[in-house]
Amino acid sequence: MDGSNTVTAAVPSRMLEGKLAVISGAARGLGAAIARNLASKGCSLILNYKSTTSDQLAAALAAELHEKHNVRCVPIRADITSEADCAALIDAAKEAFQGPDQKFQIDIVINNAGVGSLAPLGSIRPDHFHEHMTTNVLGPILLTQACLPYLPHDRSGRIVNVSSIGSFIGLPAQGVYAASKGALESITKVWAAELAERATVNAINPGPIMTELYMCQTLETKKLLAxxxxxxxxxxxxxxxxxxxxxxxxxxxxGRAAYDWEVAGTVGMLCSPECRWTTGSVVSSNGGLR
Incomplete structure (x- = not known):
């Protein structure tokens, strides 16, 4: 066939139409950017967040995405480190999205919520350790377990865990934070094996991102990262x-940090139907540092 007559199938702009995603930590920062990316592809969203201070942010984001992309977005406040809250989140999601045939499916889970603070060796306290491990490791486990009964059974599901370049490069004072993200990367590989017939499971490892979390850091910390x-x-x-x-x-x-939409684009790629042959991977989203 002559090359000029070759027809290449275009990737549909709303490739996630009809799918439902749960995003933790979705009210601001990278979580909100991921929500915007998935919504632009037609995905309905459960916008999870923890604090009452984010009520208005989450409601405004849901309204924005519905108006701009005509997708259903439901903000749900829940602490993902609590089994009871994760169960309540699923109950609220079912009430909002379960069809008249009682069918309810969660196609995508984005484990984005996390904490990160500096503590050099010699100043690490048990509560600092437990806060990071509970939020960054236990939280994704409990949320994913709550979603597990509702994941697809045809390999079409997508789970993306948000790790960090900190687990690789060894930044001073990030020992506990890096350990928690390293644990999340290890979990990613295990889940990829356990869920092979249901969903791909990958992680991303961004570096600094131009979000509120990064901008509120001291200049000394920014120079350290730079x-x-x-x-x-x-x-x-x-x-x-x-x-x-x-x-x-x-x-x-x-040098610069990433824009939030740049990192969100990597997540959106991993959630696409075309990414069904990528699982158990830590996909670099840090400008090429790793």
């Missing part, structure tokens, strides 16, 4: 970057 910018191919600042990014790059000695 040590790796010279060897990160995509971190160089150019004319297309925002003025905020350019100013911050000057303050930290060059």
């Amino acid at each position: 040590r790796w910018n010279p060897i990160t191919p995509l971190s160089q600042v150019n004319e297309s970057d925002t003025e905020e990014v350019k100013k911050l790059a000057e303050e930290i000695g060059g």
